[in-house]
Amino acid sequence: MVNGSMRTSLILLAIVGFAQSLVRVPLSRLPSVRSRLRVANQLDEFLREHQPDVFSRRYAQCYPAAQHYLRMGGKSTERLYNFMDAQFFGEISLGKPEQNFTVVFDTGSTDLWVPSSYCVSQACAMHHKFKAFESSTYTHDGRVFGIHYGSGHLLGVMAREELKVGSVMVQNQVFGEAVYEPGFSFVLAQFDGVLGMGFPQLAEELGSPVFDSMIAQGLLDEPVFSFYLNNNGSGFGGELLFGGVDETLFVPPINWAPVTQKGYWQIRLDAVKVQGALSFCYRSTKGCQAIVDTGTSLIGGPARDVLLLQQFIGATPTAVGEYLIDCVRISSLPVVSFLINNVEYSLTGEQYIRREMLNNKEICFSGFQSIDIPSPAGPVWILGDVFLSQFYSIYDRGHNRVGLAHLSGRSQIPLQITSYL
Structure with missing residues (x-):
């Protein structure tokens, strides 16, 4: 029989062993x-x-x-x-x-x-x-x-x-x-x-x-890393976790999408929808391809599709290729959704519009950008930080797949970062 002291020691050892597999x-x-x-x-x-x-x-x-x-x-x-x-x-x-x-x-x-x-x-x-x-x-x-x-x-x-x-x-x-x-x-x-x-x-x-x-x-215990990107305007930017996931930061289930081509973290994108009035990728039985990219801030897509999307949300082009939005309109902008593995990931105007201050005046930019990659590699969408900051993303090399999950309530506030090793 295991006494109370030994049981406590075993539990502590188990906790330490688990913690050492994660690197924050x-x-x-x-x-x-x-x-x-x-x-x-x-x-x-x-x-x-x-x-x-x-x-x-x-x-x-x-x-x-x-x-x-x-x-x-x-x-x-x-x-x-x-x-x-x-x-x-x-x-x-x-x-x-x-x-x-x-x-x-x-x-x-x-x-x-x-x-x-x-x-x-x-x-x-x-x-x-x-x-x-x-x-x-x-x-x-x-x-x-x-x-x-x-x-x-x-x-x-x-x-x-x-x-x-x-x-x-x-x-x-x-x-x-x-x-x-x-x-x-x-x-x-x-x-x-x-x-x-x-x-x-x-x-x-x-x-x-x-x-x-x-x-x-x-x-690492698992060939997995995961990102929580915090885009609430503070200096705290979230965390990268090697070796697994932080289950306190997201709400199950995890939606797993297989990597379609090794190189980038590239997955199939079934469709892009704008308030039910516009749809992209749906014409193809293969959908579209998307690259999940933490090194890019914006969401990129084929120029023809993104131009229609910009027009639909009322974005005005600038001389250098950016698109401006009247900041007072943000709350009334349409929802833009990305369908991945039959799960819909929706972004509101507050989530896909970038706000910046310039000379004490707020200016608002569309978070979408054109990219044209011809076939057979294209068309390709780029899911950058405008998208990734709204979800918990997991990158699994053991099974060559990308996981997405909705953020939990705890993820909305800055974390107390601790090191496990």
């Missing part, structure tokens, strides 16, 4: 590069210089014929990212002693990179830089890498290092040290680098992506 990373929410450019009266000029469509740039690899390549040492790379609207960031550490960096945890890419102390760009001067010579665990890789952003090429060298994410230590992690960061957007960015969380097929750097390293090194 608190997220902060800060103004985006787009917002900072707008305040500085530089947004119009920046966007004019960096068209065509920034969403098309980010997902250029979906296009059938690649036209722009960066070739170094026989390696061809093509990846066009845009983080102008990114607002959710978290902290990681590299090396021993630890060097801290703020990164975008991005399900729309796979590589990890941070600025190098040898970087010559103006953007690097504004951010934390990795000092390899100060770390006792640093290993030089010797290879070079390049990533093509909308504003130019990001160039760097590859290395291996101890990586701390939340409270877990990943050994011998491949990462990129950026020695040249392009464009004015990185100067204003509130993050130092990017930690990609897509499938290995997306990786530019040869080596295991961070999440794959965690799985391979047995650091």
Whole structure:
């Protein structure tokens, strides 16, 4: 028979064992590069210089014929990212002693990179830089890498290092040290680098992506991570949880959608509906494809569909491709719904309109943006943070599926973040 003291000890051990399988990373929410450019009266000029469509740039690899390549040492790379609207960031550490960096945890890419102390760009001067010579665990890789952003090429060298994410230590992690960061957007960015969380097929750097390293090194009980994004206007941005889910943050059941193509977290989107009066994707027996992307703020869709949607909600186009809404109309805007695996996810005007303050005046923007990706890869919708901040999202590599669940009442207030390890 187990006595009371032993029973208590077993319960505590069970709790500790469960807790060690979960790694929490608190997220902060800060103004985006787009917002900072707008305040500085530089947004119009920046966007004019960096068209065509920034969403098309980010997902250029979906296009059938690649036209722009960066070739170094026989390696061809093509990846066009845009983080102008990114607002959710978290902290990681590299090396021993630890060097801290703020990164975008991005399900729309796979590589990890941070600025190098040898970087010559103006953007690097504004951010934390990795000092390899100060770390006792640093290993030089010797290879070079390049990533093509909308504003130019990001160039760097590859290395291996101890990586701390939340409270877990990943050994011998491949990462990129950026020695040249392009464009004015990185100067204003509130993050130092990017930690990609897509499938290995997306990786530019040869080596295991961070999440794959965690799985391979047995650091997690489950090959799962989940996001709670808080978009209530406060600096608290929610949390990223490695190794499972936080059941206090959502209301069951979880709706699981299988990944249709490994690379991005890509799923089938059955239909997009606007107040029952407009529908997209429904004509196809295959529906549409959607990419679930924490590194993009907006919701993207085929230009023809999104233009109709903008007209239906009464959004007015600007000279730089944004769409304005009269703020007093928000409460009367139609509901926009996304049908995924026969479950409808509805967004009200309050949820899909972005509010910003400019010169003490509130301005309101549509949270929808055009993206045109031709067949066979397209059409593709991008479910960015405007969508994801309204639901709890789960990314399951063990079963190659994405889970969505409605937020619970507890998720509406800032959490007390604690570390389990």
